[in-house]
Amino acid sequence: MNYIFYGGKGGVGKTTCAAATGLALAKRGIETLVISTDPAHSLSDSFEMDVSVEPTSIREHLQAVEIDPEQRRDVYQGMVSALVDEFRDVGIRLDEAEIEALFSAGVAPGSDEVAALDLLINYVETDAWETIVLDTAPTGHTLRLLDLPAVMDTTLDTVLSVREQVRRKADSARQLMLGPAYYAIGNRTGDEESPDITSLQDRMERVDDILHDDERTEFRVVLVPETMAVRETERLVDRLRTFDIPVKTLVVNKVLENSNESCDRCRTRRQTQQQTIRAVRERFPDLAIQQLPRIDGEVHGLRTLEPIADQIRPQA
Numbered sequence: 001m002n003y004i005f006y007g008g009k010g011g012v013g014k015t016t017c018a019a020a021t022g023l024a025l026a027k028r029g030i031e032t033l034v035i036s037t038d039p040a041h042s043l044s045d046s047f048e049m050d051v052s053v054e055p056t057s058i059r060e061h062l063q064a065v066e067i068d069p070e071q072r073r074d075v076y077q078g079m080v081s082a083l084v085d086e087f088r089d090v091g092i093r094l095d096e097a098e099i100e101a102l103f104s105a106g107v108a109p110g111s112d113e114v115a116a117l118d119l120l121i122n123y124v125e126t127d128a129w130e131t132i133v134l135d136t137a138p139t140g141h142t143l144r145l146l147d148l149p150a151v152m153d154t155t156l157d158t159v160l161s162v163r164e165q166v167r168r169k170a171d172s173a174r175q176l177m178l179g180p181a182y183y184a185i186g187n188r189t190g191d192e193e194s195p196d197i198t199s200l201q202d203r204m205e206r207v208d209d210i211l212h213d214d215e216r217t218e219f220r221v222v223l224v225p226e227t228m229a230v231r232e233t234e235r236l237v238d239r240l241r242t243f244d245i246p247v248k249t250l251v252v253n254k255v256l257e258n259s260n261e262s263c264d265r266c267r268t269r270r271q272t273q274q275q276t277i278r279a280v281r282e283r284f285p286d287l288a289i290q291q292l293p294r295i296d297g298e299v300h301g302l303r304t305l306e307p308i309a310d311q312i313r314p315q316a
Contacts, residue, residue, distance in 0.1 A: 001124060002131045003210055004314070006251075007240075008222040009232055010138040013253040014038075016299045017222050017292070018135035019046040019064075020308035025131055026062035027309065033129040034064040037116040038137035041066040048301035055123070059302065065123070067116045114204075121203045124210070131314075146211060146243055212244050220249040223280075225273040230280055237284070250287050251312075252277055254294040288313075 004021060006014045015036070022034035033055060036043045043064050044051045051058075053068040123132065210217055221236055223229040233250065240247045255277070256270045281289055290313055299305060 001127070001129065001216065003213075003217045004131065004133045005136060005217070005219045005245075006134065006222055007136045007219060007236065008138075009229070009236075012222045012224050012229070013292070013299075014222045015042045015046050015135045016305070016308065017220070017251055017253065017312065018133050019043060020305050020312050021314055022058070022062050022064065022133050023302065023305050023309040024312055025133070025314050026059060028314075029061055030131055031129045032062050032131045032133060033123060034058075034062070034133045034135065035120065035123065036064075036066045036135045037120075038135060040137070043135065045298075045300055046305065055128075063129075067119050114200075117207045118200065118203055121206055124206070146240070146245060212246070214246045217246055218248045219245050220251055221247065222251045222253055224254045225252050225276040225280075227276060227279075230276060230283065233280075234283065237287075248288060249290060250280060250284060251290045251292060252280060253292045255291045257293045 004018075006018045006021075008014050015038070018034055018036075022032045025032040034043060036051075041051070043066055047058050047064060049056065049058060049064075051064045051066050053066060055063040055065045058064050120132075120134075123129070219240060221233055221240075223233045237247055256266070256273055277289075277291065292308060292311060295304065295308070297304075299308070
């Protein structure tokens with residue numbers, strides 16, 4: 001299975017690019033799933049179809065899904081509640097470092113981003129698709145999403161460590177209360193497993209492997225040909241590279257192809273765009289650069305996506 005992530009600031013056309021890429025792959029006969037991890041979903045608008053929280057058929061070889069974090073939130077809240085109950089039962093106190101590690105930056109099991117990544121692994125495990133295309137939220141949310149597997153690994157290590165401390169305290173209390181009877185009954189507390197927590201940790205490790213797999217994963221940054229957009233793209237690419245995320249392609253969207261020569265304003269705008277695109281090429285000589293034309297009107301439905309799908313290159 002291959003993975004294509006689309007990211008960038010809001011309003012640059014990430015959803016359109018993701019939908020068009022899915023359509024282009026499907027036209028080649030490649031089984032493809034397009035996933036939106038953006039809380040403000042717009043895949044339904046792009047495909048002009050009701051895309052649900054379960055994979056929805058768009059056309060032959062192409063399905064789409066808009067992830068609903070609520071599908072997993074109850075599970076995570078249950079895990080947190082169980083941990084709190086165990087802490088309370090033995091009167092355990094966490095020091096500041098442990099609390100910070102457990103709930104670092106507000107990332108506790110139950111967050112939207114964790115739910116999105118956990119559901120992603122569900123789709124990966126089905127082995128029903130050859131390529132998964134992900135339409136991510138605007139930049140800040142995406143960086144948080146990509147950083148989560150590493151954060152969650154530390155968090156869950158702490159959870160398991162603290163839980164073991166709690167259970168040892170509980171076991172000591174049982175020995176004190178039961179005396180010799182404790183040895184007859186046996187130590188059942190220590191035999192209990194933490195399947196939910198360990199399973200989540202394993203799943204986050206799988207996501208981390210996917211995110212850093214240079215052979216199967218490609219992160220594409222979408223931008224528009226404006227000076228400010230280039231600066232924002234520089235910052236995003238630099239951040240992605242600090243995460244060791246394989247950035248391979250920049251998609252310059254909304255490019256004016258043929259300006260009206262009798263319109264000074266149009267001609268000037270096209271010249272400015274072309275200067276910006278040259279600056280992009282100079283700044284990122286190691287990345288593939290794709291250009292997509294500006295489309296008049298809204299891009300809604302397969303008919304309007306077809307021309308973009310014909311131009312977009314699914315592989316760098």
